[in-house]
Amino acid sequence: MRMTKSSFTLRKVTESRLFFPLLAFALIMLADFLLIPGFFTFQTRDGNLYGSLIDIFRNGSIVALLAIGMTLVIATGGVDLSVGATMAIVASVAALLMNPYVLGKELSPQTLSLILDPHFTWQPLWVVLLVTLLVAIVCGLWNGLLVAYARIQPMVATLILMIAGRGIAQLITNGVRIQIFYEPYSIIGQGWFILPFSLYLVIIVYVLTWLFTRKTAVGMFIESVGINARSSFFSGISERRIKLLAYTFCGFCAGIAGLVASSNIRTSDANNIGWGLELDAILAVVIGGTSMTGGRFSILASIIGAIVMQAVTTSMYAIGVPAFALGAIKGVVVILVILLYSEQVKRFFQNIAAERKETQP
Amino acid sequence: MSESDNYVLLMVGISKAFPGVQALDHVDFTLKKGEIHCLIGENGAGKSTLIKVLTGVDHPDSGTIILDGNEVQVKSPQHAQTLGISTVYQEINLCMNLSVAEDILLGREPRNKAGGIDLAKMNTEAADVLDRLLGIDIDVTKPLNSFTVAIQQMVAIARALYVSSAKILILDEPTSSLDANETQQLFKVMSKLKEDGVGIIFITHFIGQVYEISDRITVLRNGKLVGTFETASLSRLELITKMIGRSLDELEKMVKVKLDSSINAESEAILQAKGLGRAGAIAPFDLELHTGEVVGLAGLLGSGRTEIAALLFGSDKPDSGTITVNGKPVQDHSPLGSIKRGIALCPEDRKAAGIVDDLTVRENIMLAIQANRGWFNFLSTQEQYDLADRYIELLNIATPSPDQPVKNLSGGNQQKVILARWLAANPQVLILDEPTRGIDVGTKAEIQKLVLSLAEEGKACVFISSELEEVIRVCNRIAVLRERQKVAEFSGEIDEKTIMHAIAESES
Numbered sequence: 131m132r133m134t135k136s137s138f139t140l141r142k143v144t145e146s147r148l149f150f151p152l153l154a155f156a157l158i159m160l161a162d163f164l165l166i167p168g169f170f171t172f173q174t175r176d177g178n179l180y181g182s183l184i185d186i187f188r189n190g191s192i193v194a195l196l197a198i199g200m201t202l203v204i205a206t207g208g209v210d211l212s213v214g215a216t217m218a219i220v221a222s223v224a225a226l227l228m229n230p231y232v233l234g235k236e237l238s239p240q241t242l243s244l245i246l247d248p249h250f251t252w253q254p255l256w257v258v259l260l261v262t263l264l265v266a267i268v269c270g271l272w273n274g275l276l277v278a279y280a281r282i283q284p285m286v287a288t289l290i291l292m293i294a295g296r297g298i299a300q301l302i303t304n305g306v307r308i309q310i311f312y313e314p315y316s317i318i319g320q321g322w323f324i325l326p327f328s329l330y331l332v333i334i335v336y337v338l339t340w341l342f343t344r345k346t347a348v349g350m351f352i353e354s355v356g357i358n359a360r361s362s363f364f365s366g367i368s369e370r371r372i373k374l375l376a377y378t379f380c381g382f383c384a385g386i387a388g389l390v391a392s393s394n395i396r397t398s399d400a401n402n403i404g405w406g407l408e409l410d411a412i413l414a415v416v417i418g419g420t421s422m423t424g425g426r427f428s429i430l431a432s433i434i435g436a437i438v439m440q441a442v443t444t445s446m447y448a449i450g451v452p453a454f455a456l457g458a459i460k461g462v463v464v465i466l467v468i469l470l471y472s473e474q475v476k477r478f479f480q481n482i483a484a485e486r487k488e489t490q491p
Numbered sequence: 492m493s494e495s496d497n498y499v500l501l502m503v504g505i506s507k508a509f510p511g512v513q514a515l516d517h518v519d520f521t522l523k524k525g526e527i528h529c530l531i532g533e534n535g536a537g538k539s540t541l542i543k544v545l546t547g548v549d550h551p552d553s554g555t556i557i558l559d560g561n562e563v564q565v566k567s568p569q570h571a572q573t574l575g576i577s578t579v580y581q582e583i584n585l586c587m588n589l590s591v592a593e594d595i596l597l598g599r600e601p602r603n604k605a606g607g608i609d610l611a612k613m614n615t616e617a618a619d620v621l622d623r624l625l626g627i628d629i630d631v632t633k634p635l636n637s638f639t640v641a642i643q644q645m646v647a648i649a650r651a652l653y654v655s656s657a658k659i660l661i662l663d664e665p666t667s668s669l670d671a672n673e674t675q676q677l678f679k680v681m682s683k684l685k686e687d688g689v690g691i692i693f694i695t696h697f698i699g700q701v702y703e704i705s706d707r708i709t710v711l712r713n714g715k716l717v718g719t720f721e722t723a724s725l726s727r728l729e730l731i732t733k734m735i736g737r738s739l740d741e742l743e744k745m746v747k748v749k750l751d752s753s754i755n756a757e758s759e760a761i762l763q764a765k766g767l768g769r770a771g772a773i774a775p776f777d778l779e780l781h782t783g784e785v786v787g788l789a790g791l792l793g794s795g796r797t798e799i800a801a802l803l804f805g806s807d808k809p810d811s812g813t814i815t816v817n818g819k820p821v822q823d824h825s826p827l828g829s830i831k832r833g834i835a836l837c838p839e840d841r842k843a844a845g846i847v848d849d850l851t852v853r854e855n856i857m858l859a860i861q862a863n864r865g866w867f868n869f870l871s872t873q874e875q876y877d878l879a880d881r882y883i884e885l886l887n888i889a890t891p892s893p894d895q896p897v898k899n900l901s902g903g904n905q906q907k908v909i910l911a912r913w914l915a916a917n918p919q920v921l922i923l924d925e926p927t928r929g930i931d932v933g934t935k936a937e938i939q940k941l942v943l944s945l946a947e948e949g950k951a952c953v954f955i956s957s958e959l960e961e962v963i964r965v966c967n968r969i970a971v972l973r974e975r976q977k978v979a980e981f982s983g984e985i986d987e988k989t990i991m992h993a994i995a996e997s998e999s
Contacts, residue, residue, distance in 0.1 A: 347870075353847075358848065361844055364844050364845070
C-alpha cells in the first residue's frame with residue numbers, strides 16, 4: 131500500500147506536525163533536567179506512580195481535554211471562548227445532583243441528614259454523568275446554532291455564553307459553593323490506576339475523537355470548510371452542519387473537563403472552575419500548529435500543546451517562580467514557542483534536513 | 492548607444508525548484524525598452540514562477556537579474572515596485588470590500604491638513620487615473636466587489652500603473668476575463684505605455700492576441716526555455732508546435748470529434764427548467780437539457796450565464812419557476828441536492844469556489860463524491876488513491892503525487908483537479924462555467940474533447956465560455972443571453988455571425 135511506501139527520513143520528521151510541539155516540550159524538559167535536581171524521579175506508592183512528570187500530565191489533562199474540542203472548532207475557522215464557563219455550569223449541575231442541600235425544604239429530613247456521608251449521593255453517578263454531559267452538549271449546541279445558523283461571529287457568539295455561563299452556574303447552586311462529599315465521584319479527577327485516571331480519560335477521548343474525525347469524512351470536511359467554505363459549499367458539504375458539530379463536540383469536551391476539575395477540588399466553585407482556561411486551550415491548539423484561520427488540524431499536536439503549557443507552569447513553580455509572576459513568564463514562553471513556528475525557523479530545519487540528504491552517499 | 496543599453500531587463504540562467512518540481516531550469520529572459528514581450532507556455536511551463544522570481548515573490552536558486560545594467564536581487568514585491576517593476580496578476584489581489592478609489596490609492600492616499608485622508612481628493616484622483624490611463628468611467632466610491640471581474644482587472648492595472656513609475660509592467664493574463672472591447676481598450680493603453688518606453692511582459696493564452704500586440708515572444712516548456720523569437724518571423728503553427736512540443740495536426744484531430752447534433756434532438760430531457768428566474772440575477776427562462784448533448788451559453792460578461800448555472804445547480808435559489816430532473820420536480824435547491832440528482836457544476840471562480848487549496852489533490856478530487864456519501868460512509872484509503880490515480884492519469888494532471896497540496900499545482904492543473912472532482916461524482920448533467928479560462932491551448936483541446944466524449948456517453952453538458960469560437964465548436968445547441976435575459980436559442984449548423992448578431996442586437 132502507498133502509505134507504507136514512504137521511508138523514515140529526517141525530512142519527514144521535520145515536516146511532521148508533531149515535530150515542533152515535541153521539540154518545544156523537549157526543550158522545556160531539558161531545561162528542567164539541568165535546573166531542577168530530581169525532576170525526573172518517580173516514586174511508587176500503593177503501586178501507583180508519582181513524580182513531577184506525572185504531575186504535568188495530570189494537571190495538563192483538563193486543558194488537554196479542552197484542546198481536543200477546541201481544535202475542531204478552530205479548524206473550522208472559529209473559536210470557542212465559552213469552554214471555561216461551560217466547565218463551571220457542569221460543575222454546578224454535578225454538585226447539585228450529588229449534594230442537593232441548597233434545595234433545602236424540598237428534601238426529606240432523612241436525605242438532609244445523610245449529606246455528609248461520603249457514600250451518599252442524591253442521584254446515582256450514571257445520572258450525574260449523563261445529565262452533566264447533556265448540559266455540556268446543549269451549551270455547545272447553543273454556540274453552534276449562533277455561529278452556524280444565526281451567522282454571528284464566533285468570538286462574539288461564544289462570548290455570550292462565556293459571560294452568561296458563570297451567572298447560570300451561580301443560579302443553579304443558588305449562589306452557593308456546594309461541596310461534593312460523594313467519594314466515587316472523586317475518582318474522575320483524583321483517581322490513580324498506576325497513572326492518574328484523568329490521563330486515561332484524555333487518551334480515551336483522544337482515541338474516540340481521532341476515530342470519529344479520521345476514520346470518517348468528518349475531519350476532511352472540517353478542514354475543507356475551514357480552508358474554503360465557499361468551495362466546500364459548491365462541493366456539497368454542509369458548512370452549517372459541520373460547524374454545529376464542531377461547537378457541540380467542543381461543549382462535550384468542556385463538560386468532561388468540568389467533571390475532572392470539580393472532582394479535583396470537590397466543590398462547585400462557579401467563580402474559579404475553568405477560569406481563563408479557554409485561553410490556555412486556544413494557546414494549546416496554536417502551539418499544536420493548527421492555524422487560527424482554520425484548516426489542517428492535528429488533535430495529538432494540540433494535546434502535546436496542552437502538555438507544553440502545563441510543563442511551563444509546573445517547571446516555573448518548581449524553579450520557585452511565585453504564582454503571581456506566572457502569567458508573565460508563560461507569555462514569554464509562548465512567544466518563544468510561536469517563534470519556533472515561524473517560516474524562517476521552519477526553513478532552517480528543512481534546510482538542515484535537505485543538506486543531510488544530499489551528503490548521504 | 493550600444494545594444495545592451497536597449498535592454499531594461501536581463502535574466503540569465505534562472506533556476507527555481509519547489510518540492511517535487513523543477514519549476515525553472517536555467518531560463519534566460521530579456522526585455523527591451525518600449526517592447527511588448529509575450530511570455531508563452533502551457534500550464535506548468537514556468538511562466539508564473541519566472542514572474543514571481545522577477546517580482547520578488549520567490550527567490551531563485553541560481554541565476555542573475557540585471558535591471559538597467561545593474562545586477563539586482565529582488566527581495567520582495569515591495570522592493571520590486573521600488574525598482575520599477577509593477578505587476579498585475581491573473582487573480583486579482585485587491586481588497587474587494589474597499590472602494591475603487593481606496594484600492595487604487597491604497598497606501599498613498601492624499602492627506603488633508605489635519606493629516607486625515609482627503610476623501611474628495613482621493614475620489615477625483617482615482618477617477619482621473621482611470622479615465623486618463625484606461626479611459627473607463629465608473630463610480631470610484633463603490634466597493635470593488637460590486638463590479639464585474641473585468642472592471643476589477645482594470646482597476647488592478649490602474650493601480651499598478653499609478654503606484655510606480657513603472658519601467659517594467661507585467662500583465663499576467665489580464666485579458667482572460669475581458670471581452671473583446673475591453674481587450675482592445677487594454678491594448679490601447681499598452682501601446683501608449685510602449686511609446687513611453689515601458690517594457691511590458693504580457694502573459695496570455697490567446698494566440699491571436701500575441702500576434703496582435705507583441706514584438707517578441709519567449710516560449711517556455713516544462714520549466715525550460717524553448718527560445719525567444721521575433722513575433723513577425725514566427726508563424727502561428729510554429730509557435731503552437733513549440734509550445735506544446737507536438738504538431739498541430741494532432742490537436743486538430745482531437746477537436747474534430749464533434750457529434751452530429753441531429754441525433755440528440757429527440758432524446759428525452761434530463762433536466763427541464765420552466766420560467767426559472769431570480770430577481771436581480773436572471774429573468775425567467777426556459778431551458779431543456781437532453782441526453783448526449785452539449786448546450787452552450789453565449790453572451791457577454793455579466794449577461795447572466797453564470798447566474799443560470801447557479802440556479803440550475805442550486806447554489807442560488809430561484810424565486811420563480813421550476814426545475815424538473817428526470818420528470819421529478821426539484822424541491823431542495825442546494826448543491827448537495829443537485830449532486831444527489833446527478834447535476835454538477837464547475838464554477839467560474841476557480842480560486843474562490845473551486846479548489847480547497849491546502850487539501851491534497853486526492854482530497855480535492857474525492858470531495859464531492861464523499862459529500863454525496865455522507866460523513867460516515869468514508870472511502871477507504873485504497874479507494875481514495877485508486878480514484879485519485881485514475882483521474883490524474885485520465886486528465887493528465889501534472890502533480891508529483893496525489894498527496895501534493897493542490898495549491899502547489901499550476902492553474903490549469905488545478906482546473907483539471909476540479910473537473911476530476913465532478914467527473915468522479917459521475918453526474919448526468921455537467922455544467923462547466925468557463926472551464927478553459929486561463930488555460931493553455933493543449934489543455935483547452937483536452938477539455939473540449941472530454942466534454943464531447945461525456946456527451947457521447949449520454950450525459951448532458953452545459954458549456955459556458957467567453958470564447959464564442961469555442962462554444963460553437965463544442966456545442967450542439969446555443970442559448971444566447973443578453974442583459975440577464977435569455978434572448979435566443981440556436982441549434983444545428985450555427986455560425987458565429989448569427990450568434991454575434993443575437994448578442995449585440997439591443998446594443999445597436
